[in-house]
Amino acid sequence: MIIVKERLNTLDIPTLFSWFIIYSSIGWIYETTYCYLTTGKILNRGFLYGPYCPIYGLSILFMILLLTDRCKNIVTLFLSCALVATVLEYISSYWMEMVFNRRWWNYSNMMFNINGRVCLGASILFGICGVLFVRYIHPAMIRYIRNNIPELQLRIANKIILVLFVIDVLFSFRMSLI
Numbered sequence: 001m002i003i004v005k006e007r008l009n010t011l012d013i014p015t016l017f018s019w020f021i022i023y024s025s026i027g028w029i030y031e032t033t034y035c036y037l038t039t040g041k042i043l044n045r046g047f048l049y050g051p052y053c054p055i056y057g058l059s060i061l062f063m064i065l066l067l068t069d070r071c072k073n074i075v076t077l078f079l080s081c082a083l084v085a086t087v088l089e090y091i092s093s094y095w096m097e098m099v100f101n102r103r104w105w106n107y108s109n110m111m112f113n114i115n116g117r118v119c120l121g122a123s124i125l126f127g128i129c130g131v132l133f134v135r136y137i138h139p140a141m142i143r144y145i146r147n148n149i150p151e152l153q154l155r156i157a158n159k160i161i162l163v164l165f166v167i168d169v170l171f172s173f174r175m176s177l178i
Contacts, residue, residue: 014155017161017162019057019061020054020057021052021057021161021165024052024057025051026056026060027052027054027055027057028044028046028051028052028053028056031046032044032045045104045105047096047104047172048169049171049172050164050165052165055088055089055092058088059085059088059126059130060133062084062088063081063084063085063130063133063134064133066080066084067081067084068134068138071134074131077134077135078128079127080130081126081127081129081131082123082124082126082130083123084130085123085126085130086118086122086123089117089118089122090114093117100176100177107122110122
């Protein structure tokens, strides 16, 4: 496990942005795959046009930053991850509906939902995925990136992706408000 002091001393905005983009892209891959398997169609269910779902990136980033060294017990980690993801999902759903007058997801047909914004099944899945990311995937990715990608290349890629991401956000906001 990464020690909190070491992690906080080495985390900067570009590093956090890298993790946000990586995990947002993994979320997009998950959503696209899920849609394909359930509908037989490749759909972009996200708000943005690019290959990322920011709710996943933010959720996993919050889980890593808040829970990595605080939750040693697997059950506590699972419940905490589920809570973090559920709260962020509810806030995101509410905010997006208020700003754009549109819902990107609706769990109304699922059991144990709250206003169709979140549901128990999704929360359980997010809790399981959160445990996997916090305990196994994120530490493995840190090791892989540190050992295989030179810092300069990472910084250059980060800047290019940041520009593309900002353009996507601005374009998506503009198109959603029309």
